[in-house]
Amino acid sequence: MHDNLTGKRFFGVTLLNVCITILEIVGGLLSGSLALLSDAFHNLGDSLSIVLSYVAHRISQKSQDQQNTFGYRRAQIIAALLNAFLLVFISVFLVIEAINRLREPETINGTLMMIVAVVGLLANLISVMLLNRGSHHNMNIRATYLHLMSDTLSSVGVIIGALVIKFYNITIIDPIITILVAVYILFECWPIIKKAINILMEGAPKLDYEAIRHDLVALEGVNDVHHVHAWMVDENSIVFSAHVNMADMCLSDVEPVYREIEKLLQTKYKISHVTIQAEAARGKGENLIYDQGRDI
The missing domain is CATH 3.30.70.1350 (Cation efflux protein, cytoplasmic domain)
Structure with a gap:
């Protein structure tokens, strides 16, 4: 029952993120918002992350055998590490694009940007709630949960940026929000990367x-x-x-x-x-x- 429920949750979250990604790519291109496009890239990364996370979860359920006498639970550690590295790659890419946008600002449709961001925020909140329970005791699910939390934060940032652009026409806020969210994601990724590498390197746990x-x-x-x-x-x-x-x-x-x-x-x-x-x-x-x- 637990595996079936987990599978349904992973599928539901994946479906939501694919829909958000398509919506935000179209909305970002039409509105000219880099922050919205960055959110779309995060969601695309989320979709890949969720699929990888679920596959690793299924592999980890396999029983111990002659090939792996300790079982297959480290599949989830490998997935968590890959997901964290994927987030780092996306974040670095978005920071570079944001810096370029700071040098050459573009016109942005704040109203469209805000509408798409609000829809994305609602979908991300649903995804976060679906995976919240499993994120406390499972590094693999926590890495995926971090993807979703970063997207939720990104959506909030996009909404704030859209309001500033709509009422004050300060378009520079768009790449600034993108950089702030990317830095936050990098900061949150480090503990997962550090712990995953420590486990894979047979590092000793913290014991007295x-x-x-x-x-x-x-x-x-x-x-x-x-x-x-x-x-x-x-x-x-x-x-x-x-x-x-x-x-x-x-x-x-x-x-x-x-x-x-x-x-x-x-x-x-x-x-x-x-x-x-x-x-x-x-x-x-x-x-x-x-x-x-x-x-x-």
Whole structure:
């Protein structure tokens, strides 16, 4: 049911954005508004973004197999990164066009510009509401949501610009609004790009590793912890591995300690997958994060 609902929402948002794009391209050409055309380009990017986001969402639902033993959830991270880069490309292009327009201002039909922008704003608001729920816990949907939010902001800017042009005939406001919206989008893209690259580079999640060591050593049967590795499969799934020094005991006695370690890491540190290598004396006293470059 959830996948079907998600599919319907993605389809509805895509259809809305295609309609907005066509309307704003025609309106932008007829009115002479770069801000309106920039909004149309954003919406065109949105349509591509939404399709990419949905395809990645479907791929991420595939089960783990021999080709991908951690599953396919990183498809959504890749989609989020591509979507963010697409936004950066569009924003840079629009800034260049806006600077050119500042040098050579053109006549703009403020009334037509405002009518088209109001329709675009309403459609963008509907799209934002459709994807709002999934944007809080999913980087892929959040990147698409950012596309839509940027378009909503852009539409508001176009409306303000249209009012200024209509009543005061200050046409320079059109490229200025385009630049301001583009800069805002670039600013919002950076956290998504940074986090996506960190996940794809197997970067460590933000965990208090010394606190983890302290908590593990406090467990009965655990003497020391070293060779810790932590990485993220996606933004919500942390994988953790460590070598744990224990007293020399039977394997059947080790398993209850494993369960205690897993319970601690999952409940307190929200770690999804735990792998422990039990050792008696090997590696005891070595660094928590191994730095000799020989363990991989």
